[in-house]
Amino acid sequence: METAVPVDRTLTPPSVSVCMIAYNQENYVAQAIEGVLAQQGAIPTDLIIGEDCSTDATRAVCESYARRHPDRIRLLPSAANLGVMANFFRTLGHATGKYVAFCEGDDYWCDPDKLLKQVAWLESHPECGLVYSQVRWYFDSEQRFDRDWGGPESGETTLERLLEGNCIPTPSVVIRRDLLERYIEEVRPQERNWMMGDYPMWLYAAAHAEIRFINEPLAVYRILDESASHFRSFEKADRFCRSTLDIRRYFAGRYAPHLLPRLEENSLWERFGFAVHYRNAQAAFSLCDAVRRAGGRFDTQERRALRRRTRRMIWRHPILWLTRK
Template structure:
């Protein structure tokens, strides 16, 4: 259920932010960031916004995934400059992979090295509101949750707003919040990693990522097995859309075969991994039957279990019964939607 922010709610956040400065300085948040050949203009904007966060005890943990060496030197200079700006002297560490290992493995390494009790995740090209961490922290503590995430405005490569709400633009199936939402998150992921604050304790359950699944999707699934996930409708950052984004609606899908290889096979692997871990959740039998029907392309069984996700069921029934060229047109429409 979507929540409407009231003035009382906002005032409450402001009051508690003052309390946090006085009483919770020892808690600590590690902001982790994987970077690879970042656009320095955008990276500069990001670091400026990180340096202005109103939460006190923060450390930055940055890992470069084998970028160009000269570019990496400039990244290092910028990080040092902003970490010492505004008289904050933010603790930071910059690490570098010897070879490019990709975002999944880089973020897994970063999480294992984080010192904070909580971890926030940061893309190299976004812009944070000054109160992003304090608002997320307040909610995750107040509601004793394991993960909190917030809405975002969406900007283009020039910094112009193209959508007031990421959730409205991308989550046509709605956001996810509540206790033990593992089954729902197994099927879809409306929670971008860059919008998340998570308890550090969760990562002890975060091990090998199933092939074809993004690190943040798997992290959200694992978090859901441990407790409450909280959605905050405030727009706490600007999410930048550009040609090199690794995610997005139907990213890396152009054909019906792409859909099967890049969506359905990874979904099946996630199911097997949870079964191997002996992780159980509500409606487990129904959801597993639904996933099996989708990967086996059994239209009748997809229809029978369509209550798991009505829109996805309709889409995949069409993909299974229509000719390839019509399916490819449908996919193009969805990507532009």
């Protein structure tokens, strides 16, 4: 595990473009903007806010900040709702800094030296393409902070590690813009049906550059009841899992084909876990069989618990045994 980096206040910093997408976040977006404006160390920043035709007061809040800080904030309002992915790539397309950082409208930065720490490392390590840190989880409905999250359990943040699971929190990232431009030109992610804009960027960065992890929370990741990666139904969770597997197939196929079988099995386990969690008996039964056919082993306490819970659900739905293929 890597440790925090010292702050070099003698750095003559290059510019950073901060991309923020916002939709119906009137209660949070001011805190997100303030976290960017509070950055110290004379880092030249331009904050680009892609406001996606919110139905609440989000746009009014963003307009107020843009009027007060016309030299630092560029507001991109939408005439109609574009959706998360289209708004993300539209906002990213306006980045002009040497580096690009991210902070969605419901997250915020909690360290005024965040950019200074990360830019200092990138400037002194040209082989490094991306710097990220831990984030502090905040459960909004319970109004409480939870554990710090982010980073590998041990060792470096490699492509193989990221293919097994994303450990890079979006609001913690600073990445080189030229690396992002190569990614968009080569991969053309805006033309793919992926449900995530950030995770593929991290995979591309790991395939082409070194990644640096700062082992301290520089941002707060707000967990809402339902968002792009938190769900209220098995169907939404399953779509997200399938899209994640599509992303992993693409990058593993290009850079690490030996990992493909393991990634396929891991995805089955992930979908199986969601089916059990949401008590979808039919899906759990089907995915339990799929795991078994794929050679999956129920050799851990967690996996055996999934099988037990599936069996209990099946006894309440005996018709599933009769329709089993």
